[in-house]
Amino acid sequence: MTKGLASSGFELVTSPEWVDEILLRGADDDICLYSGGPVDRGALRRVVADAQARLAAAGLGAGGSLALRLPPSTAYVANLLAGWRLGAQVSLLDHRLTAYEVELALGRLAPQVVVEPGRVTSSPLSAFAEVEETVTARSGRPAGTPHAVIQFSSGSTGPSKVIGRTAADLVAEIERYTRIDGVPLPGERIVVLASMVHVLGLVGALLYGLHAGVQIRPPDRLTGDSVLDAVAAEPTPATVLGVPFHIGLLASVVDPPSLPQLKRMTTGGEPVPAATAAAFTGKYGVPLxxxxxxxxxxVIATDLFGEHRPALTPAPGLSVVERDGELLVSRPESPYVGLSDPDRWADGWLRTRDAGAVDPDTGLVTVKGRLDSQVSVGGLKVDLTEVEATVAGLPGVVAAVVLHDDVITAYAQLDAPATAASVQAGLAERLAAYKRPRRLHVLDAMPRTITGKLVRDRSVLRQAASGGM
Structure with a gap:
């Protein structure tokens, strides 16, 4: 076992056996990644070994702590796997964070080694960067928990939470993916748009793809045409994986070519409005x-064929129940780093803070939005999720968030010729008076997290609207 800075830390955070047997196995000439050209497993194993040597030279060892702040790139993949092969705990920081945000995160994490971008030679619009990383040793702490990876929650509703997952937990999720009907199969491709720093892109694309023999193929650029070019680049079936924000990239293509390779697009994050889903399937002729x-x-639940929208089927090995209108998911231990919060996790159940229902006959799960979306107006119950979906479905509304801020308040981004007046007129036709927003703020652009989720933090939205209606 490699020794380094972490002699007093957890010495079995992870092991080379997990990385080698689950992620890096396979023939040397098996193409597993595309980064400016095909990358086979033999080449990937070499760059992982090189990264491992650099990290070890910086003092990282078993039970150590590594913070990784790189854009999606071969360097990111190599350093992530190298840190795990050394038995270290790897904390993932989004490369789009500001210097101030990075320092706050590093202060919370206190890593012993940090890997950051040095010289970036690719375009800012590149989906997969060409980057030379810098490795810096710091006077941090060894891993304080046995988690293999530390991530931060999206922060769409407030301050981010620190979340830890063990190697066994990641392997269990990879195994869940292999049992979900409709996921990409060995020999196919994932055109990945979701960030690999966050869970959908990390496990749903990178780790699952490496394990299952599915090629991970980012587009050259994050544009609609480039995404379709990536699909068309090879004859093998391709699944586009992203968040609802990325549907706009494909919607921006005026006259898309016929693409027999396109198998489906799969999105995670926010629910996709029914009208948006219908527009996508009508344009591309494949499931959303x-x-x-x-x-x-x-991953908790899926509907990869778009058959049950908005309902979903729980992922294999997970149980989802409804309790007092809230969805809970089975989880053997608390995922939060630090003291366990019994208000979020207790007795093997994690509160999702999502309102929803579970069909007693079919087991299908319907997510109805955040639990705090249920409010009372003059003694009448209003579901803000319904109001938000109605606003978002109006002609010319690009995106919308509806909150209860003393009164029902809507924030919306519009495309011409839509106006605040036309939105209010449309709502008058579609919603009872007590459900309608009393305040409507039209923003030039809706605040989003770095992963593309709409921000729902009241203070952020208020600030965005402070320039006027």
């Missing part, structure tokens, strides 16, 4: 699949 998950658990 949906996934529901959390950073704390990974």
């Amino acid at each position: 699949g949906n996934m529901w998950g959390m950073t704390e658990v990974g």
